Amino acid sequence: MNLATSFPVSQRSKVRRLPKRGSRERADVYAILDSNILCHIAYVIEGQPFVTPTGYWREGDRLYWHGSSASRMLRSQSAGLPVCLTVTHFDGLVLARSGFHHSINYRSVMAFGRASRIDDPTEKQTAVEAYVERIYPGRNAELRAVDAQELKATTVMGMTIEEASAKVRTGPPVDDEPDYGLPVWAGVIPIRQVLGRPVPDPRLAPGTPWPGHLAPYAEGEGLDTVLSATAKAAS
């Protein structure tokens, strides 16, 4: 473990179960965070836990998400509540020779910190544009600017990652040694998030082409591969 390249650990973020599957290296954490844009954020209101699926993006050790200014989630988080932001890729079904050893392959990150609302309008505008640019590098140049009314209706949250850990399972099932001789099909059924054929808006202005900046979003591509590439292109 390299102190300079890894996130700190505490009881909160320690990978307890199967620690060999865990990592706190920034490179591992970033790789998982940068190949998705949908996370699940947990927060507590009056003792009740909530978990909400939310779009997010990363800049260095900062995570951002946004939503409507009327959102209960964002209003409650504005008070600087502790949150846990988890990103998960579901990579496969693992079929073993006994019910007990069935599993799933996945890549996930749990990141801990305190959310804070970004109030400065310029910073907010930069953030909203950064999110579009992170997914679709080059797209902002073709869009009209976000206006003051839209900025007002948008709440942007930011969180510095205080602790984070990645956890990954890959590969075949791990069965009990005597079970390997059983005539039971065992192995992995891979799962991938794949892009379909783009569906143009029925009200698309006549003659509007599929633009060059969307070339990475080709039908059949893996979402994680595309998002990793666009994250690199945008940074």
Added chain:
Amino acid sequence: MNLATSFPVSQRSKVRRLPKRGSRERADVYAILDSNILCHIAYVIEGQPFVTPTGYWREGDRLYWHGSSASRMLRSQSAGLPVCLTVTHFDGLVLARSGFHHSINYRSVMAFGRASRIDDPTEKQTAVEAYVERIYPGRNAELRAVDAQELKATTVMGMTIEEASAKVRTGPPVDDEPDYGLPVWAGVIPIRQVLGRPVPDPRLAPGTPWPGHLAPYAEGEGLDTVLSATAKAAS
């Protein structure tokens, strides 16, 4: 809203933002829950929220998940802590004519209740087998039985859904009326979790065929479609 077929609502589960996207009808909630097996569960330990990706399954208004008896998550939930269990399908990227109106298409359910540990060994065994059967109907008949040691190492949690709400976004972007004339590509890039070609365990017993009970898991199928069908077949 039909009282007999829908979940109750409180401040906790009310869909506040864009309520037209929300539903508390059991049929809507079940359809989303039954087309996935990976959820995100939020829980609180000493004021700190956590959200952990976990496999789950449904029987009526009961949700189940399981894991290692050494899991911190399961140990803390055993005390009857309130949890929120969220299931999300990421269905597409929605590209609008302004940065503000970019969105994602999704189907999600938030379910609220109190987790409790299932301690009776017979009930535990039934539950572990039910999870395998729910994903792979017919598979338990080909597996050796779960043994006492494995049952001891497994913690099974159950939760009666007290409240639940579904939220869905589908279809094209919704832009400001004057923006529809802009020559900007707008529409939806669909995303789907797709099954890949099965990868047999390198230690598969020679001559073991791909079994009939795995026929639904054909390469190229959508995971949600397959899981909906296997949930029906198992119930």
